[in-house]
Amino acid sequence: MNEHQRARRPGGRSARVAAEVHQAVTDLISERGYGNFTVGEVAARAGVADSSIYRRWGNLETLLTDVALKRLNAQSPMPDTGSLTGDLRTYAANVAREITGPDGLALVRLAVALSGNGRQGDQARDDIRDERTRQLQSMLDRSRDRGENAPDALEVLDHVLAPMYIRVLFGMVPLTPEYVDGLVDRLLT
Structure with a gap:
């Protein structure tokens, strides 16, 4: 050879x-x-x-999208604690750690910037959103299989992830464990 x-x-x-x-x-x-x-x-x-x-x-743009998607995939495998509350709390804590880490703000800004950059940017935004949704959906499906009443992926994005991303974008950190757990608890009640 x-x-x-x-x-x-x-x-x-x-x-x-x-x-x-x-x-x-x-x-x-x-x-x-x-x-x-x-x-x-x-x-x-x-x-x-x-x-x-x-x-x-x-x-x-393709390189930037690849960077953002690789960071999202680095969170895999999704948590499997045996309960929806445990899974969502662990997942949210992982996201909080990721977006407040040394490269976190840069990657959040990258995702936002890509989304406003024409057709390629729209595709990048859709790819990033679809990957986050795919990750969440696997966790939520597993929860439903256990007989739990799970929210849909968009509700998790709206009520747990979006507030954390907004806080990071506006410098409202740290994202304390109490804050992150509170987002999950409010979603599930």
Whole structure:
């Protein structure tokens, strides 16, 4: 088998390059905000050729969407505590930790910025929303299978996630465990 026939290893160079590019994007969003950097600057920060980014992602918006979706998927697997209340509290605590962490505000701003960026931005917004909904739906379906009366995914988004995202966007942090648990408790009562 020659070098060109060798299969890509998910933990190999390709994965390292993707991780470095994703971190470069996150850092640049934190430092400069959305729309204030180029693919070339991402490439330089990540230590790769900009042609590598174009070859893999095609354009900056696709890369930014990939960064946001990867962060959402990092929350998987969904909590399975044996009860809807436990699952929602654990999930909400994970989201709170994610969006208040070192890269959290940058990623929240990225999701907001992508949603107002034309057709590609609308697709990015829809992809991010659909992934969050898919995650929630799996947890809610499991709860219903246990015989619990679960809300729908949109109610969780409206009553638990949206208030946390708004607080982070407006600098109203920390998101205390009591606050996060209270959002879940209000949804379920």
